[in-house]
Amino acid sequence: xxxxxxxxxxxxxxxxxxxxxxxxxxxxxxxxxxxxxxxxxxxxxxxxxxxxxxxxxxxxxxxxxxxxxxxxxxxxxxxxxxxxxxxxxxxxxxxxxxxxxxxxxxxxxxxxx
Amino acid sequence: xxxxxxxxxxxxxxxxxxxxxxxxxxxxxxxxxxxxxxxxxxxxxxxxxxxxxxxxxxxxxxxxxxxxxxxxxxxxxxxxxxxxxxxxxxxxxxxxxxxxxxxxxxxxxxxx
Numbered sequence: 001x002x003x004x005x006x007x008x009x010x011x012x013x014x015x016x017x018x019x020x021x022x023x024x025x026x027x028x029x030x031x032x033x034x035x036x037x038x039x040x041x042x043x044x045x046x047x048x049x050x051x052x053x054x055x056x057x058x059x060x061x062x063x064x065x066x067x068x069x070x071x072x073x074x075x076x077x078x079x080x081x082x083x084x085x086x087x088x089x090x091x092x093x094x095x096x097x098x099x100x101x102x103x104x105x106x107x108x109x110x111x112x113x
Numbered sequence: 114x115x116x117x118x119x120x121x122x123x124x125x126x127x128x129x130x131x132x133x134x135x136x137x138x139x140x141x142x143x144x145x146x147x148x149x150x151x152x153x154x155x156x157x158x159x160x161x162x163x164x165x166x167x168x169x170x171x172x173x174x175x176x177x178x179x180x181x182x183x184x185x186x187x188x189x190x191x192x193x194x195x196x197x198x199x200x201x202x203x204x205x206x207x208x209x210x211x212x213x214x215x216x217x218x219x220x221x222x223x224x225x
Binding site: 040045104 | 145158204
């Protein structure tokens with residue numbers, strides 16, 4: 001199993017550009033999450049999903065959108081990149097029904113200039 | 114007040130030392146507690162869950178005090194490979210969609 005994979009690993013965007021951060025898991029987990037991590041700060045939840053077709057906002061959803069058309073994929077969309085979105089983005093997944101361990105992808109480092 | 118608070122450190126200790134990290138949480142309804150480890154420029158990984166009775170995994174001991182809303186992690190006989198950031202993580206329970214809340218982390222540097 002590859003676990004949770006994320007692409008790209010690193011990206012530089014100009015202000016106003018858009019991009020999609022990809023996240024895929026092969027563990028058949030229903031729950032998936034997107035976090036951002038700023039230096040010296042804890043992970044902040046952006047969006048999460050409890051299954052295909054179901055998404056919900058986390059703590060810091062503004063400026064982002066998600067979709068969950070399959071169990072495996074949970075892409076995160078930035079429509080109009082702003083410098084405040086410079087961060088490291090982590091995708092995570094976990095089992096439903098008891099298993100609480102979240103498994104994280106390797107992260108995407110995004111720089112908005 | 115932050116939901117999960119940790120001393121950011123860094124804690125600089127020699128190999129073989131014992132070091133303890135503390136964490137406080139604000140939501141008294143929290144049901145599950147964890148320590149995650151994050152290496153530099155890597156993703157967080159579960160180190161251990163924290164149970165009310167306290168639990169041990171090799172050199173690592175975690176304890177929970179629900180009355181004081183306090184969690185601790187003790188590392189004995191520190192190794193160079195223990196150098197990392199340790200994240201205190203709290204699950205808010207089903208009322209909060211079982212979402213995890215992460216502390217900002219405590220940096221540990223073990224030196225030879």
